Amino acid sequence: MKKRTDNTYFRRGDRIESHIIDRLGRPIKDLRISVIDKCNFRCTYCMPAEIFGPDYSFLPKEELLSFDEIIRLVRIFARFGVEKIRLTGGEPLLRKDLDQLIRRIKEIDGIKDIAVTTNAVMLVKQAQKLKEAGLDRVNISLDAIEDEVFQKTNGRGVKTKPVLEGIEAARQAGLPIKINMVVKNGMNESQILPMARYFKETGDTLRFIEFMEVGNHNGWNMDAVVSKKKIIEQIHEEMPLVALDANYYGEVASRYRYEDGDAEIGIISSVTEAFCSSCTRARLSADGQLYTCLFATSGYDLRDFLRKDYSDEEMTDYLIHVWEGRADQYSVDRAQGKPMKGNKIEMSYIGG
Numbered sequence: 001m002k003k004r005t006d007n008t009y010f011r012r013g014d015r016i017e018s019h020i021i022d023r024l025g026r027p028i029k030d031l032r033i034s035v036i037d038k039c040n041f042r043c044t045y046c047m048p049a050e051i052f053g054p055d056y057s058f059l060p061k062e063e064l065l066s067f068d069e070i071i072r073l074v075r076i077f078a079r080f081g082v083e084k085i086r087l088t089g090g091e092p093l094l095r096k097d098l099d100q101l102i103r104r105i106k107e108i109d110g111i112k113d114i115a116v117t118t119n120a121v122m123l124v125k126q127a128q129k130l131k132e133a134g135l136d137r138v139n140i141s142l143d144a145i146e147d148e149v150f151q152k153t154n155g156r157g158v159k160t161k162p163v164l165e166g167i168e169a170a171r172q173a174g175l176p177i178k179i180n181m182v183v184k185n186g187m188n189e190s191q192i193l194p195m196a197r198y199f200k201e202t203g204d205t206l207r208f209i210e211f212m213e214v215g216n217h218n219g220w221n222m223d224a225v226v227s228k229k230k231i232i233e234q235i236h237e238e239m240p241l242v243a244l245d246a247n248y249y250g251e252v253a254s255r256y257r258y259e260d261g262d263a264e265i266g267i268i269s270s271v272t273e274a275f276c277s278s279c280t281r282a283r284l285s286a287d288g289q290l291y292t293c294l295f296a297t298s299g300y301d302l303r304d305f306l307r308k309d310y311s312d313e314e315m316t317d318y319l320i321h322v323w324e325g326r327a328d329q330y331s332v333d334r335a336q337g338k339p340m341k342g343n344k345i346e347m348s349y350i351g352g
């Protein structure tokens, strides 16, 4: 393991007392942890059924990070700045005993917020348990409100009912909810207004996500992207919107409120308006690879370090070294026409 020699920070108790920033001046604040690479959906833009078929080899159990390993890493990351944890996948609710992981993360000093991103079909059974374990909030993915569109999008013919029931279960459990909708031309652009109308009524924040070119199998091209501008224009024409300030540094969605009510929408415009300059996120795959950008072509194998005899101090030094060397800004580079080399990581593997 590469050891730091320049001591630009110092330790006080269990915390690192200094601002660890990357080469573009960005601190690390969020860690997104994929807890499983499997999913019960086959969303066409994420895990197309033709590729992720019955013969696809997902990670065997022994290759997944154990809860003990995840907890050890979160503790180390929390020492030098990580405050927010997002559990994702694949479908994170497929990971057995997820509530126990949440309970243990909740106890870690410095972690202020734990969220889960899910397709929600298993929330009816789990929402209450997850809330009791300490989950702070949930992001639920739903790409259409009309069954015919949703059934095609999720690739498994699942109707919206189980997802809407999952949303209701989260509400009953007292979990703050945001709904995420990926918008892709030719797939679900017809659903922008129906989704906006539906969630304006329920009062849940709906966030539209520009279709991104993550992974290698979703046939991304610029024509398939519905821009933030188009989404806003469409909604504003029928339901006038007012722009709002960001809630905090590094918030990925631009926020709007309906003029005649409190409901909000957000737009995550990673394609047409890159927000790399405030990107404070690192990602951990289910088998322990660390990625410093959603569009990375390679990661850092933390599982290997975990399963060898490295101390927490050595791991901390290594991770600080990785973060201090980070210069990723893929969306900015793409906007400037810089070509990318190598295969990107699949979204279902890295977690979004």
Ligand code: SAM
Residues within 6 Å of the ligand: 039, 045, 046, 088, 089, 090, 091, 092, 117, 118, 119, 139, 140, 141, 180, 181, 182, 209, 210, 211, 212, 213, 214, 218, 347, 348, 351, 352
């Ligand atoms: N299965 C969970 C879910 O769908 O919420 C968690 C994992 S999923 C990979 C996380 C998020 O990534 C979802 O909101 C999904 O819609 C989004 N996503 C996947 N592929 C995407 C793409 N190509 N562009 C934009 N968002 C994408």
Ligand code: SF4
Residues within 6 Å of the ligand: 039, 040, 041, 042, 043, 046, 047, 089, 090, 091, 119, 141, 348
């Ligand atoms: Fe599964 Fe989520 Fe990907 Fe859909 S977006 S295939 S629910 S991981």
Ligand code: SF4
Residues within 6 Å of the ligand: 270, 275, 276, 277, 279, 281, 292, 293, 294, 295, 328, 329, 330, 331, 332
């Ligand atoms: Fe962060 Fe990479 Fe996305 Fe830019 S492209 S916002 S650096 S994850």
